[in-house]
Amino acid sequence: MRGIVKRFPTVVALDNVDFKVRKGEIHALLGENGAGKTTLMRILYGMYKPDAGEIIVEGRRASIGSPRDALKMGIGMVHQHFMLVDKLTVLENVALFVEEGFRISFNGIRSRMEELSKTYGLKIDLNAKIWQLSAGEQQKVEILKTLYRNVKLLILDEPTSVLTPIESEELFKSLRRMVETGKSIILITHRLNEALTASDSITILRKGKVVAAEVKPREASRLDLVNMIVGRPLEFKPRINNARKGGKPVLEVERLRVLDDRGLIAVEDVSFVMKEGEILGVAGVAGNGQRELVEALTGLRRVEKGTVKIMGMDVTNSPPKKIIRLGVAHIPEDRFRYGVAPDLSVAENMIMKLYGEKFSRGIFMDAEAIQRETEKLVQEFEIVAPSVNAPVSLLSGGNIQKLIVARELSINPKILVASNPTSGLDVASTNYVHWVFHRLRQAGGSVLLVSEDLEEVLALSNRILVMKEGKIVREFGGGVSISEVGLAMTAGAA
Ligand SMILES: Nc1ncnc2c1ncn2[C@@H]1O[C@H](COP(=O)(O)OP(=O)(O)OP(=O)(O)O)[C@@H](O)[C@H]1O
Numbered sequence: 001m002r003g004i005v006k007r008f009p010t011v012v013a014l015d016n017v018d019f020k021v022r023k024g025e026i027h028a029l030l031g032e033n034g035a036g037k038t039t040l041m042r043i044l045y046g047m048y049k050p051d052a053g054e055i056i057v058e059g060r061r062a063s064i065g066s067p068r069d070a071l072k073m074g075i076g077m078v079h080q081h082f083m084l085v086d087k088l089t090v091l092e093n094v095a096l097f098v099e100e101g102f103r104i105s106f107n108g109i110r111s112r113m114e115e116l117s118k119t120y121g122l123k124i125d126l127n128a129k130i131w132q133l134s135a136g137e138q139q140k141v142e143i144l145k146t147l148y149r150n151v152k153l154l155i156l157d158e159p160t161s162v163l164t165p166i167e168s169e170e171l172f173k174s175l176r177r178m179v180e181t182g183k184s185i186i187l188i189t190h191r192l193n194e195a196l197t198a199s200d201s202i203t204i205l206r207k208g209k210v211v212a213a214e215v216k217p218r219e220a221s222r223l224d225l226v227n228m229i230v231g232r233p234l235e236f237k238p239r240i241n242n243a244r245k246g247g248k249p250v251l252e253v254e255r256l257r258v259l260d261d262r263g264l265i266a267v268e269d270v271s272f273v274m275k276e277g278e279i280l281g282v283a284g285v286a287g288n289g290q291r292e293l294v295e296a297l298t299g300l301r302r303v304e305k306g307t308v309k310i311m312g313m314d315v316t317n318s319p320p321k322k323i324i325r326l327g328v329a330h331i332p333e334d335r336f337r338y339g340v341a342p343d344l345s346v347a348e349n350m351i352m353k354l355y356g357e358k359f360s361r362g363i364f365m366d367a368e369a370i371q372r373e374t375e376k377l378v379q380e381f382e383i384v385a386p387s388v389n390a391p392v393s394l395l396s397g398g399n400i401q402k403l404i405v406a407r408e409l410s411i412n413p414k415i416l417v418a419s420n421p422t423s424g425l426d427v428a429s430t431n432y433v434h435w436v437f438h439r440l441r442q443a444g445g446s447v448l449l450v451s452e453d454l455e456e457v458l459a460l461s462n463r464i465l466v467m468k469e470g471k472i473v474r475e476f477g478g479g480v481s482i483s484e485v486g487l488a489m490t491a492g493a494a
């Protein structure tokens, strides 16, 4: 890609970008939230038209006007939000994606899919319905679907943000096999370790410009990457202070049972107490009941058995509104399902939880105050947005996440229930969010930190609970090692 320029009404998303990927390599594309990574790749995949610049594929100037053109040229993309039809099977989804104009032969598709799945080590049940699959499995379907079209270049936009650590490792093995057969991969990620260990070459964008191209991972350290991505050192180094002795219990959970969407037991006999001024970590492999636990605590899911007390008050099966009023903030796992209303503006999303309180003037909303408060938060969290009146759907993935974090902290919570709070955030924003959590703790607030990122849990938590198969199987104090916690997550009981 040469001299690529892309302007949106209020921002130059890409400013004269040169980007080169070689045959048979995994090329990592790094950069801060809003740097322009997704936009650059959408141009390559024919979803956006650049304002200037050209694309050269295997030595020839290409005109890519749509994803169809891109696929014809051997370029495929897997988006962060999957585009599969829930009610159909894997096979039916692939059939939909196969070039129209032919009569569909399910047997033909099946045997080709089986072959691809074997070649690249992407195991999947072709007869399963999409809704029955985990995020990791759905991603395999997306990748296989694209491979089916014989792509030579596969673009993956933050593929590991929905994967467990084990699934990520498997994905990288499959990607290795692909490049060994001469394909090329572009990998967008915020996880620097992945760029350092799984890629062959790295390009870094900052504010729409290339700051480093074709960096070799062998010749760069994590710190080098941070400096290139952020352009300044990170300020906060987490250091665990001990929780205040004798802190009051703020959240008491007793013998909780919660069911999952299918009606099966997801949380069983879970009891714990979180105290004032502590960060309580919940570690576990995704899908071991963490999501259902969090939803039950925040009033989004029914409690079948047991009790939840907040500040000593029984809130079992209370509506979310009541729980919010008690000072409970929630950073949800699924940012689009519970996190934001994408069609509403940044400002509207920012003040959602304060409606009728801080900003009402009689029956009207105080528009000016809303604007001021939003601008303050946008600045504090360095949220990149076209304007506070722009719909949230125009923000980059990481900036949407920052908006949710900013909003939840703006209500000055006593308790923050946070699910993977830094997923999709760049290194600097992650660092900032960690600092904010720490500050909340210093001020006497408490954080229930549910995260698949073990490093994050260990760096911040005063105590760590390990969940496995719906139960709490271990509790650790501070100073425990990653391998100890990792072992408890997979091996189980004390
Ligand atoms: N359709 C659009 N209309 C207006 N602005 C847009 C649009 N798409 C992206 N932008 C803006 O372009 C800039 C780059 O966004 P992009 O999504 O490419 O960032 P990114 O590097 O992928 O970030 P992240 O790591 O958060 O996903 C951002 O400022 C974003 O708000």
Ligand SMILES: [Mg+2]
Pocket: 037, 038, 039, 157, 396, 397, 398
């Ligand atoms: Mg993006």
